[in-house]
Amino acid sequence: MKYYEGDCVIELDVNNEIRKATVRPSDVLLDVLREQFGLTGAKPGCKNGDCGTCTILMDGLPAKACLVLAVEAVGHKILTVEGLGGHTPIQEAFVQYNAFQCGYCTSGFLMVCHALAERKPNADEYEMEKWLQSNICRCTSYQEIREAVKSVLKHI
Amino acid sequence: MIANDFVYCKPGNRREAVKAYRALSKEDKKVFYYNGGSEIITMARAGSNAPDAVIDLKGIKECNKLELEEDYLVIGGAVSLNTIEESGLFPLLGTTGSRIADHTNQCRITLGGNISGTIIYKETVLPLLLTDAKIILYGPRGFRRLQFKNAFDQRIKLRDGEFIYQVKIKKEMLSLPFTHVKKTAIEKIDYPLVTVCSISYGNYLRFAFSGLCSFPFRSVEIEKILNDSQLSAEERLEKTHGLLPEPPVTDYQGTGEYRLFVFDNIIKAILERRNNEVL
Numbered sequence: 001m002k003y004y005e006g007d008c009v010i011e012l013d014v015n016n017e018i019r020k021a022t023v024r025p026s027d028v029l030l031d032v033l034r035e036q037f038g039l040t041g042a043k044p045g046c047k048n049g050d051c052g053t054c055t056i057l058m059d060g061l062p063a064k065a066c067l068v069l070a071v072e073a074v075g076h077k078i079l080t081v082e083g084l085g086g087h088t089p090i091q092e093a094f095v096q097y098n099a100f101q102c103g104y105c106t107s108g109f110l111m112v113c114h115a116l117a118e119r120k121p122n123a124d125e126y127e128m129e130k131w132l133q134s135n136i137c138r139c140t141s142y143q144e145i146r147e148a149v150k151s152v153l154k155h156i
Numbered sequence: 157m158i159a160n161d162f163v164y165c166k167p168g169n170r171r172e173a174v175k176a177y178r179a180l181s182k183e184d185k186k187v188f189y190y191n192g193g194s195e196i197i198t199m200a201r202a203g204s205n206a207p208d209a210v211i212d213l214k215g216i217k218e219c220n221k222l223e224l225e226e227d228y229l230v231i232g233g234a235v236s237l238n239t240i241e242e243s244g245l246f247p248l249l250g251t252t253g254s255r256i257a258d259h260t261n262q263c264r265i266t267l268g269g270n271i272s273g274t275i276i277y278k279e280t281v282l283p284l285l286l287t288d289a290k291i292i293l294y295g296p297r298g299f300r301r302l303q304f305k306n307a308f309d310q311r312i313k314l315r316d317g318e319f320i321y322q323v324k325i326k327k328e329m330l331s332l333p334f335t336h337v338k339k340t341a342i343e344k345i346d347y348p349l350v351t352v353c354s355i356s357y358g359n360y361l362r363f364a365f366s367g368l369c370s371f372p373f374r375s376v377e378i379e380k381i382l383n384d385s386q387l388s389a390e391e392r393l394e395k396t397h398g399l400l401p402e403p404p405v406t407d408y409q410g411t412g413e414y415r416l417f418v419f420d421n422i423i424k425a426i427l428e429r430r431n432n433e434v435l
Contacts, residue, residue, distance in 0.1 A: 001176065002166040002215070025164035025210075028197065031157055047201065049194055049261055061238070062260040067194045071164050072212065112260065133345055134260035 004071045012073055014039065015083030023070045030054045030065035033080060041081035041107040045136075052135030055108035056080050060119065062112045062134065081107035090114045093148040101139035109135050109145055117152045128153065158200045163209035164190075170218065170294050170321065173211055177317045178296060180209040189213055189319040191234050191266035194257075195273045205274070213268070213319060227327055228290075233268025233320035237280070240267065246325060248334040249283040252353060255338045256280070258345045268320035272312045275347075276405075278372050279338070281308060282353035282364035285374040287329035294321040310371040332357055335429075337422045341409040349410045350418045354426055361430065368419055369402045382423065389427050393420050 004010070004025040011018050014037060021036045030047070033039045033056070045053035047066045054065040057079040084091060090113045093099070100106045109132075116123055116131045123131070128149055137145065163180060167173040173189070181187045185208040188196055193212075199205040213219050219234035222243055229245055237253030241262070244250065249267075256279055257265060270280045284291075289304040295318030304323070307313055312320070335354040340346040348367035355362050361383055364374040381387070381395045397416065404412035404419075 001168055001172050002164075002212075004164045006161070024161055026158040026160065026162050026200065028158065028201075048198060049257075052258075052260060055260060061263045063264055064260055067197050067261070067264065069164060069193060069197070072166075072193065072214075130254070131259050134258035 002071075002074070008071075010071060010074050012070070012078060013076070014078045015080060016077075021070065025069065025071050027070045028066055029056070029068040029070045029073050029078070032070040033065060033078075039080050039082050043104055043107060045104070045108075050136070051105070051108075052112065053105050053108040055111040055135065057111055057115050060115060062115050062131075079111070081110055084110065084114060088114060089152045090117055090148065093151045094145075097144050097148040097151065099141055099144040099148040101137075101141050105135060105137045105139075109137070113145075113149045113152070116149065121154050123153050158197065158206070159203060160200065160206045162200070162207050164212065165209070166212040166215040168215050170216055173213060173216060173319065174294070174296050174317060176211050180211070181317070185209060187211065189268075189272075191269040192236065192264040193269075194261060194264055195269065195275060199274075219268070219321060221322065224327065228324040229327060229330055231267055231323045231325070233271075233322065234266050237262040237265050237267065237270070246283070246330050248286070248332075248336065248353060248355065249280060249325075251334075251336045252279050252283055252351075255336070255351075267323065271308070272314065272320055276370050276372075277347055277351070277366045278311075279348070279351050279353075279366045281372045282351065282366055282374070283334075284308075284323060284325070285364045285372070286334075286353060286355045286362045287325050287332070289329075290324045291320065292322045292324065293318045295319065305374070310373075329355075329357075335426050337426070339418050339422065347409065349415055350422060352419070352422045352426070356430075361426070363423075365419070368404050368415055369400060370405055371401075373401055375399060375401065382427070389424050392427070393423060396423070 021032050042065050043053040045051035049064045049067040055062050056065045058076050165176050187209045188207040190210040190212045214234045219232040221232040222235045241250035241254045284304045291304045291307045293300045333356045338351040339349045350368050351366040353364050366372040377399050378396050381392050404415040406412040
Protein backbone atom coordinates (compact mmCIF):
# COMPACT_ATOMS: atom_id res chain seq x y z
CA MET A 1 0.00 0.00 0.00
CA LYS A 2 1.29 3.41 -0.93
CA TYR A 3 1.13 5.81 2.01
CA TYR A 4 2.06 9.47 2.05
CA GLU A 5 1.89 11.84 5.01
CA GLY A 6 3.53 15.20 5.63
CA ASP A 7 6.44 16.20 3.42
CA CYS A 8 7.45 13.27 1.29
CA VAL A 9 9.82 12.68 -1.57
CA ILE A 10 8.28 11.20 -4.69
CA GLU A 11 9.63 10.26 -8.09
CA LEU A 12 7.67 11.27 -11.15
CA ASP A 13 8.18 10.22 -14.75
CA VAL A 14 7.81 13.52 -16.55
CA ASN A 15 8.64 13.82 -20.23
CA ASN A 16 10.52 10.51 -20.09
CA GLU A 17 12.72 11.70 -17.27
CA ILE A 18 12.53 10.50 -13.66
CA ARG A 19 12.48 13.52 -11.39
CA LYS A 20 12.28 13.83 -7.63
CA ALA A 21 10.07 16.26 -5.79
CA THR A 22 9.28 16.95 -2.17
CA VAL A 23 5.54 17.31 -1.88
CA ARG A 24 2.65 17.31 0.53
CA PRO A 25 0.00 14.70 -0.35
CA SER A 26 -2.44 17.55 -0.94
CA ASP A 27 -0.22 19.26 -3.54
CA VAL A 28 -1.72 19.19 -7.00
CA LEU A 29 0.39 18.13 -9.95
CA LEU A 30 0.10 21.51 -11.62
CA ASP A 31 1.92 23.26 -8.77
CA VAL A 32 4.64 20.62 -8.59
CA LEU A 33 5.29 20.74 -12.34
CA ARG A 34 5.57 24.51 -12.33
CA GLU A 35 7.19 25.27 -9.01
CA GLN A 36 9.50 22.32 -8.50
CA PHE A 37 10.35 21.27 -12.04
CA GLY A 38 10.11 24.67 -13.71
CA LEU A 39 7.79 23.24 -16.33
CA THR A 40 5.61 26.29 -16.77
CA GLY A 41 3.92 25.16 -19.98
CA ALA A 42 0.93 23.91 -18.04
CA LYS A 43 -0.78 27.17 -17.09
CA PRO A 44 -2.85 27.93 -14.02
CA GLY A 45 -6.23 29.19 -15.20
CA CYS A 46 -9.41 28.51 -13.30
CA LYS A 47 -7.69 25.86 -11.11
CA ASN A 48 -11.10 24.29 -10.97
CA GLY A 49 -11.03 21.84 -13.86
CA ASP A 50 -13.06 24.05 -16.16
CA CYS A 51 -10.71 25.85 -18.53
CA GLY A 52 -8.12 23.26 -19.57
CA THR A 53 -5.05 25.55 -19.63
CA CYS A 54 -3.22 23.15 -17.32
CA THR A 55 -3.87 20.04 -19.43
CA ILE A 56 -1.12 17.44 -19.46
CA LEU A 57 -1.16 13.83 -20.59
CA MET A 58 -1.18 11.04 -18.07
CA ASP A 59 -0.46 7.69 -19.70
CA GLY A 60 -1.48 9.24 -22.99
CA LEU A 61 -4.84 10.57 -21.85
CA PRO A 62 -5.53 14.24 -21.20
CA ALA A 63 -5.86 15.29 -17.57
CA LYS A 64 -6.25 18.67 -15.95
CA ALA A 65 -3.18 18.98 -13.74
CA CYS A 66 -5.09 21.17 -11.28
CA LEU A 67 -7.30 18.17 -10.51
CA VAL A 68 -4.60 15.55 -10.06
CA LEU A 69 -2.67 15.09 -6.84
CA ALA A 70 1.07 14.90 -7.43
CA VAL A 71 1.25 11.70 -5.38
CA GLU A 72 -1.37 10.15 -7.64
CA ALA A 73 0.93 10.63 -10.60
CA VAL A 74 3.59 8.31 -9.16
CA GLY A 75 3.97 5.33 -11.46
CA HIS A 76 2.33 7.06 -14.41
CA LYS A 77 3.89 8.64 -17.47
CA ILE A 78 3.37 12.39 -17.50
CA LEU A 79 3.80 14.41 -20.66
CA THR A 80 3.75 18.20 -20.63
CA VAL A 81 3.90 20.57 -23.56
CA GLU A 82 7.68 20.84 -23.04
CA GLY A 83 7.89 17.12 -23.73
CA LEU A 84 6.33 17.50 -27.16
CA GLY A 85 9.61 18.98 -28.32
CA GLY A 86 8.31 21.72 -30.60
CA HIS A 87 7.94 19.91 -33.90
CA THR A 88 5.06 17.50 -33.55
CA PRO A 89 2.50 17.65 -36.37
CA ILE A 90 0.00 19.44 -34.15
CA GLN A 91 2.51 22.09 -33.12
CA GLU A 92 3.46 22.69 -36.75
CA ALA A 93 -0.24 22.89 -37.62
CA PHE A 94 -0.93 25.46 -34.88
CA VAL A 95 1.79 27.67 -36.37
CA GLN A 96 0.59 27.14 -39.93
CA TYR A 97 -3.02 27.96 -39.09
CA ASN A 98 -2.30 30.75 -36.60
CA ALA A 99 -4.26 28.81 -34.02
CA PHE A 100 -3.64 31.21 -31.15
CA GLN A 101 -3.80 34.82 -30.17
CA CYS A 102 -2.53 35.53 -26.65
CA GLY A 103 -1.26 31.94 -26.34
CA TYR A 104 -2.23 31.34 -22.74
CA CYS A 105 -4.52 28.44 -23.57
CA THR A 106 -2.27 27.06 -26.32
CA SER A 107 -0.28 24.51 -24.35
CA GLY A 108 -3.47 22.99 -22.96
CA PHE A 109 -5.04 22.82 -26.40
CA LEU A 110 -1.86 21.33 -27.86
CA MET A 111 -1.91 18.52 -25.32
CA VAL A 112 -5.55 17.66 -25.97
CA CYS A 113 -5.07 17.82 -29.73
CA HIS A 114 -1.86 15.80 -29.60
CA ALA A 115 -3.59 13.09 -27.58
CA LEU A 116 -6.53 13.07 -29.99
CA ALA A 117 -4.25 12.73 -33.01
CA GLU A 118 -2.26 9.96 -31.34
CA ARG A 119 -5.17 7.97 -29.98
CA LYS A 120 -7.80 8.62 -32.60
CA PRO A 121 -6.17 9.63 -35.86
CA ASN A 122 -9.39 8.77 -37.69
CA ALA A 123 -11.58 10.90 -35.42
CA ASP A 124 -14.59 12.52 -37.06
CA GLU A 125 -15.99 16.02 -36.51
CA TYR A 126 -18.11 14.89 -33.58
CA GLU A 127 -15.19 13.26 -31.79
CA MET A 128 -12.94 16.23 -32.46
CA GLU A 129 -15.50 18.66 -31.10
CA LYS A 130 -16.03 16.52 -28.02
CA TRP A 131 -12.32 16.53 -27.17
CA LEU A 132 -11.84 20.22 -27.91
CA GLN A 133 -14.76 21.26 -25.72
CA SER A 134 -12.61 20.48 -22.71
CA ASN A 135 -10.61 23.66 -23.26
CA ILE A 136 -11.46 27.34 -23.35
CA CYS A 137 -9.80 30.01 -25.49
CA ARG A 138 -10.72 33.43 -24.13
CA CYS A 139 -9.48 35.05 -27.35
CA THR A 140 -11.89 32.80 -29.28
CA SER A 141 -9.42 31.31 -31.74
CA TYR A 142 -11.64 28.29 -32.03
CA GLN A 143 -11.98 28.29 -35.81
CA GLU A 144 -8.20 28.38 -36.36
CA ILE A 145 -7.67 25.67 -33.73
CA ARG A 146 -10.29 23.54 -35.42
CA GLU A 147 -8.58 23.96 -38.80
CA ALA A 148 -5.20 23.05 -37.29
CA VAL A 149 -6.57 19.90 -35.72
CA LYS A 150 -8.39 18.90 -38.89
CA SER A 151 -5.15 19.13 -40.81
CA VAL A 152 -3.52 16.45 -38.65
CA LEU A 153 -6.47 14.08 -38.57
CA LYS A 154 -6.80 11.67 -41.43
CA HIS A 155 -10.41 11.62 -42.48
CA ILE A 156 -11.88 15.05 -41.99
CA MET B 157 -3.28 25.02 -3.95
CA ILE B 158 -5.01 23.02 -1.26
CA ALA B 159 -4.37 24.76 2.02
CA ASN B 160 -4.83 21.89 4.43
CA ASP B 161 -2.73 18.77 4.68
CA PHE B 162 -4.11 15.29 4.41
CA VAL B 163 -2.88 11.75 4.35
CA TYR B 164 -3.00 9.91 1.02
CA CYS B 165 -2.96 6.16 0.78
CA LYS B 166 -3.51 3.81 -2.10
CA PRO B 167 -4.34 0.27 -1.04
CA GLY B 168 -3.72 -2.65 -3.37
CA ASN B 169 -6.84 -4.59 -2.41
CA ARG B 170 -10.23 -4.15 -0.73
CA ARG B 171 -9.15 -5.43 2.67
CA GLU B 172 -6.29 -2.97 2.82
CA ALA B 173 -8.73 -0.20 1.92
CA VAL B 174 -11.04 -0.99 4.82
CA LYS B 175 -8.11 -1.48 7.16
CA ALA B 176 -6.80 1.93 6.17
CA TYR B 177 -10.25 3.44 6.68
CA ARG B 178 -10.49 2.01 10.18
CA ALA B 179 -7.03 3.22 11.11
CA LEU B 180 -7.38 6.67 9.59
CA SER B 181 -10.90 7.44 10.77
CA LYS B 182 -10.02 7.17 14.44
CA GLU B 183 -10.27 10.36 16.49
CA ASP B 184 -13.11 11.69 14.33
CA LYS B 185 -10.86 12.22 11.35
CA LYS B 186 -12.64 12.91 8.09
CA VAL B 187 -11.67 10.15 5.67
CA PHE B 188 -12.84 10.07 2.07
CA TYR B 189 -12.61 7.25 -0.39
CA TYR B 190 -11.06 8.68 -3.52
CA ASN B 191 -11.48 7.72 -7.17
CA GLY B 192 -11.04 10.38 -9.84
CA GLY B 193 -10.66 13.08 -7.20
CA SER B 194 -12.16 15.98 -9.14
CA GLU B 195 -14.87 16.74 -6.61
CA ILE B 196 -12.70 16.13 -3.55
CA ILE B 197 -9.86 18.31 -4.87
CA THR B 198 -12.27 21.07 -5.88
CA MET B 199 -13.94 21.11 -2.46
CA ALA B 200 -10.65 20.85 -0.59
CA ARG B 201 -9.17 23.73 -2.58
CA ALA B 202 -12.23 25.85 -1.83
CA GLY B 203 -11.97 24.83 1.83
CA SER B 204 -15.60 23.76 1.88
CA ASN B 205 -15.06 20.11 2.71
CA ALA B 206 -11.44 19.20 3.23
CA PRO B 207 -10.53 15.66 4.25
CA ASP B 208 -7.99 14.58 6.84
CA ALA B 209 -7.19 11.54 4.72
CA VAL B 210 -8.06 10.09 1.33
CA ILE B 211 -7.99 6.44 0.34
CA ASP B 212 -7.43 6.04 -3.38
CA LEU B 213 -9.42 3.07 -4.67
CA LYS B 214 -7.79 2.99 -8.10
CA GLY B 215 -5.24 0.47 -6.88
CA ILE B 216 -7.90 -2.20 -6.31
CA LYS B 217 -7.98 -4.47 -9.32
CA GLU B 218 -11.66 -5.41 -9.04
CA CYS B 219 -12.66 -1.74 -8.87
CA ASN B 220 -11.08 -1.28 -12.29
CA LYS B 221 -12.91 -4.18 -13.86
CA LEU B 222 -15.01 -3.62 -16.96
CA GLU B 223 -15.99 -6.97 -18.32
CA LEU B 224 -18.85 -9.00 -19.69
CA GLU B 225 -19.36 -12.07 -17.56
CA GLU B 226 -21.79 -14.87 -18.33
CA ASP B 227 -25.00 -12.96 -17.62
CA TYR B 228 -23.83 -9.56 -16.50
CA LEU B 229 -21.69 -6.61 -17.39
CA VAL B 230 -19.47 -5.83 -14.42
CA ILE B 231 -18.23 -2.27 -13.94
CA GLY B 232 -15.86 -1.43 -11.12
CA GLY B 233 -16.40 1.71 -9.11
CA ALA B 234 -13.05 3.15 -10.23
CA VAL B 235 -13.72 2.80 -13.97
CA SER B 236 -13.74 6.18 -15.70
CA LEU B 237 -16.68 7.51 -17.67
CA ASN B 238 -14.48 7.73 -20.74
CA THR B 239 -13.49 4.08 -20.44
CA ILE B 240 -17.13 3.06 -20.18
CA GLU B 241 -18.07 5.10 -23.22
CA GLU B 242 -15.17 3.90 -25.34
CA SER B 243 -15.90 0.27 -24.49
CA GLY B 244 -19.34 0.54 -26.10
CA LEU B 245 -20.58 -2.16 -23.73
CA PHE B 246 -23.45 -0.18 -22.23
CA PRO B 247 -24.45 2.52 -24.72
CA LEU B 248 -26.95 4.30 -22.46
CA LEU B 249 -24.44 4.65 -19.64
CA GLY B 250 -21.71 5.58 -22.12
CA THR B 251 -23.87 8.28 -23.67
CA THR B 252 -24.98 9.61 -20.29
CA GLY B 253 -21.40 9.72 -19.01
CA SER B 254 -20.20 11.45 -22.15
CA ARG B 255 -22.38 14.45 -21.24
CA ILE B 256 -21.08 14.80 -17.69
CA ALA B 257 -18.47 17.57 -17.46
CA ASP B 258 -16.08 17.58 -20.45
CA HIS B 259 -14.09 14.88 -22.21
CA THR B 260 -10.83 15.50 -20.35
CA ASN B 261 -12.63 15.30 -17.03
CA GLN B 262 -14.48 12.19 -18.18
CA CYS B 263 -11.07 10.52 -18.39
CA ARG B 264 -10.82 11.03 -14.61
CA ILE B 265 -14.38 10.99 -13.28
CA THR B 266 -15.36 7.49 -12.27
CA LEU B 267 -18.65 5.68 -12.00
CA GLY B 268 -18.25 5.26 -8.24
CA GLY B 269 -17.30 8.88 -7.78
CA ASN B 270 -20.23 10.19 -9.77
CA ILE B 271 -22.73 8.05 -7.87
CA SER B 272 -21.38 8.87 -4.42
CA GLY B 273 -20.33 12.49 -4.87
CA THR B 274 -22.11 15.44 -3.32
CA ILE B 275 -23.07 17.18 -6.57
CA ILE B 276 -26.80 16.65 -6.86
CA TYR B 277 -27.09 15.56 -10.48
CA LYS B 278 -25.30 12.15 -10.44
CA GLU B 279 -26.50 11.41 -13.95
CA THR B 280 -24.88 7.97 -14.14
CA VAL B 281 -27.51 6.86 -11.64
CA LEU B 282 -30.24 7.15 -14.28
CA PRO B 283 -29.18 4.24 -16.52
CA LEU B 284 -28.61 2.07 -13.45
CA LEU B 285 -32.09 2.80 -12.10
CA LEU B 286 -33.64 2.01 -15.48
CA THR B 287 -31.87 -1.28 -16.10
CA ASP B 288 -32.44 -2.96 -12.71
CA ALA B 289 -28.74 -2.84 -11.97
CA LYS B 290 -27.20 -4.43 -8.91
CA ILE B 291 -24.58 -2.81 -6.77
CA ILE B 292 -21.87 -4.41 -4.72
CA LEU B 293 -20.62 -2.44 -1.76
CA TYR B 294 -17.66 -3.36 0.38
CA GLY B 295 -16.94 -2.19 3.87
CA PRO B 296 -15.80 -3.20 7.36
CA ARG B 297 -18.56 -5.83 7.52
CA GLY B 298 -17.72 -7.32 4.15
CA PHE B 299 -19.81 -7.31 0.99
CA ARG B 300 -23.36 -6.09 0.55
CA ARG B 301 -25.07 -6.99 -2.70
CA LEU B 302 -28.17 -4.93 -3.36
CA GLN B 303 -30.56 -3.95 -6.07
CA PHE B 304 -29.36 -0.52 -7.10
CA LYS B 305 -32.85 0.96 -6.56
CA ASN B 306 -32.72 -0.22 -2.94
CA ALA B 307 -29.27 1.20 -2.36
CA PHE B 308 -30.04 4.57 -3.88
CA ASP B 309 -32.73 6.80 -2.44
CA GLN B 310 -31.91 10.42 -3.19
CA ARG B 311 -28.28 9.44 -2.51
CA ILE B 312 -26.31 6.24 -2.22
CA LYS B 313 -26.90 4.65 1.15
CA LEU B 314 -23.40 3.69 2.25
CA ARG B 315 -22.66 2.46 5.72
CA ASP B 316 -19.69 3.86 7.59
CA GLY B 317 -16.50 2.75 5.83
CA GLU B 318 -18.25 1.29 2.77
CA PHE B 319 -17.36 2.06 -0.80
CA ILE B 320 -18.76 1.21 -4.23
CA TYR B 321 -16.97 -1.91 -5.34
CA GLN B 322 -18.81 -2.88 -8.52
CA VAL B 323 -22.03 -2.46 -10.42
CA LYS B 324 -23.62 -5.30 -12.40
CA ILE B 325 -26.10 -4.99 -15.22
CA LYS B 326 -27.88 -7.89 -16.87
CA LYS B 327 -26.71 -8.42 -20.42
CA GLU B 328 -30.24 -8.28 -21.82
CA MET B 329 -30.64 -4.72 -20.48
CA LEU B 330 -27.51 -3.33 -22.11
CA SER B 331 -28.75 -2.86 -25.63
CA LEU B 332 -32.39 -1.84 -25.14
CA PRO B 333 -33.54 1.12 -27.24
CA PHE B 334 -32.93 4.30 -25.29
CA THR B 335 -33.26 8.06 -25.32
CA HIS B 336 -30.92 10.41 -23.51
CA VAL B 337 -31.70 14.12 -23.49
CA LYS B 338 -29.76 16.66 -21.48
CA LYS B 339 -30.78 20.29 -21.58
CA THR B 340 -28.55 22.97 -20.10
CA ALA B 341 -29.20 26.67 -19.62
CA ILE B 342 -26.60 28.05 -22.04
CA GLU B 343 -23.39 26.06 -22.48
CA LYS B 344 -23.38 22.52 -23.76
CA ILE B 345 -21.01 21.53 -20.97
CA ASP B 346 -22.77 22.43 -17.77
CA TYR B 347 -24.95 20.98 -15.09
CA PRO B 348 -28.36 20.01 -16.42
CA LEU B 349 -31.56 21.95 -16.23
CA VAL B 350 -33.11 18.59 -16.89
CA THR B 351 -31.66 15.26 -18.02
CA VAL B 352 -34.04 12.52 -19.05
CA CYS B 353 -33.04 8.93 -19.72
CA SER B 354 -35.60 6.54 -21.08
CA ILE B 355 -35.51 2.94 -22.22
CA SER B 356 -38.09 0.88 -23.99
CA TYR B 357 -38.50 -2.42 -22.18
CA GLY B 358 -41.12 -4.77 -23.57
CA ASN B 359 -42.87 -1.90 -25.32
CA TYR B 360 -43.08 -0.03 -22.00
CA LEU B 361 -41.16 3.17 -21.49
CA ARG B 362 -39.14 3.61 -18.33
CA PHE B 363 -37.99 7.08 -17.32
CA ALA B 364 -35.42 8.51 -14.93
CA PHE B 365 -34.64 12.15 -14.32
CA SER B 366 -31.87 14.40 -13.08
CA GLY B 367 -31.80 18.15 -12.57
CA LEU B 368 -35.54 18.48 -12.15
CA CYS B 369 -35.44 17.84 -8.41
CA SER B 370 -32.53 18.01 -5.99
CA PHE B 371 -31.71 14.34 -6.56
CA PRO B 372 -31.93 11.91 -9.48
CA PHE B 373 -34.92 9.62 -9.43
CA ARG B 374 -37.04 7.08 -11.25
CA SER B 375 -40.74 6.94 -10.46
CA VAL B 376 -42.89 3.93 -11.28
CA GLU B 377 -46.02 6.06 -10.79
CA ILE B 378 -44.82 8.62 -13.32
CA GLU B 379 -44.00 5.82 -15.77
CA LYS B 380 -47.52 4.43 -15.47
CA ILE B 381 -49.01 7.79 -16.38
CA LEU B 382 -46.59 8.41 -19.23
CA ASN B 383 -47.36 4.97 -20.68
CA ASP B 384 -51.13 5.45 -20.44
CA SER B 385 -52.16 5.66 -24.07
CA GLN B 386 -55.74 6.55 -23.10
CA LEU B 387 -54.50 9.99 -22.07
CA SER B 388 -53.27 12.78 -24.32
CA ALA B 389 -49.70 13.95 -23.94
CA GLU B 390 -50.89 17.10 -22.17
CA GLU B 391 -53.01 15.13 -19.71
CA ARG B 392 -50.11 12.80 -18.95
CA LEU B 393 -47.79 15.71 -18.30
CA GLU B 394 -50.26 17.47 -16.05
CA LYS B 395 -50.74 14.34 -13.95
CA THR B 396 -46.98 13.81 -13.87
CA HIS B 397 -46.40 17.23 -12.31
CA GLY B 398 -48.36 16.15 -9.25
CA LEU B 399 -46.24 13.03 -8.84
CA LEU B 400 -42.83 14.64 -8.63
CA PRO B 401 -41.08 13.68 -5.39
CA GLU B 402 -40.51 17.35 -4.57
CA PRO B 403 -41.03 20.72 -6.24
CA PRO B 404 -38.65 21.39 -9.13
CA VAL B 405 -35.38 23.05 -8.24
CA THR B 406 -35.04 26.81 -8.56
CA ASP B 407 -31.47 28.04 -8.80
CA TYR B 408 -29.22 30.33 -10.82
CA GLN B 409 -29.64 28.12 -13.89
CA GLY B 410 -33.40 28.18 -14.03
CA THR B 411 -36.57 28.48 -12.03
CA GLY B 412 -38.59 25.47 -11.09
CA GLU B 413 -41.27 26.63 -13.52
CA TYR B 414 -38.78 26.82 -16.36
CA ARG B 415 -37.37 23.39 -15.50
CA LEU B 416 -40.89 22.00 -15.69
CA PHE B 417 -41.37 23.64 -19.08
CA VAL B 418 -38.14 22.04 -20.34
CA PHE B 419 -39.16 18.71 -18.82
CA ASP B 420 -42.55 18.85 -20.59
CA ASN B 421 -40.95 19.52 -23.93
CA ILE B 422 -38.48 16.66 -23.60
CA ILE B 423 -41.20 14.21 -22.59
CA LYS B 424 -43.53 15.39 -25.36
CA ALA B 425 -40.80 14.79 -27.94
CA ILE B 426 -40.12 11.31 -26.58
CA LEU B 427 -43.83 10.41 -26.58
CA GLU B 428 -44.33 11.82 -30.08
CA ARG B 429 -41.41 9.85 -31.40
CA ARG B 430 -42.74 6.73 -29.81
CA ASN B 431 -46.18 7.29 -31.32
CA ASN B 432 -44.63 7.71 -34.74
CA GLU B 433 -42.69 4.50 -34.30
CA VAL B 434 -45.83 2.62 -33.22
CA LEU B 435 -47.87 4.02 -36.11
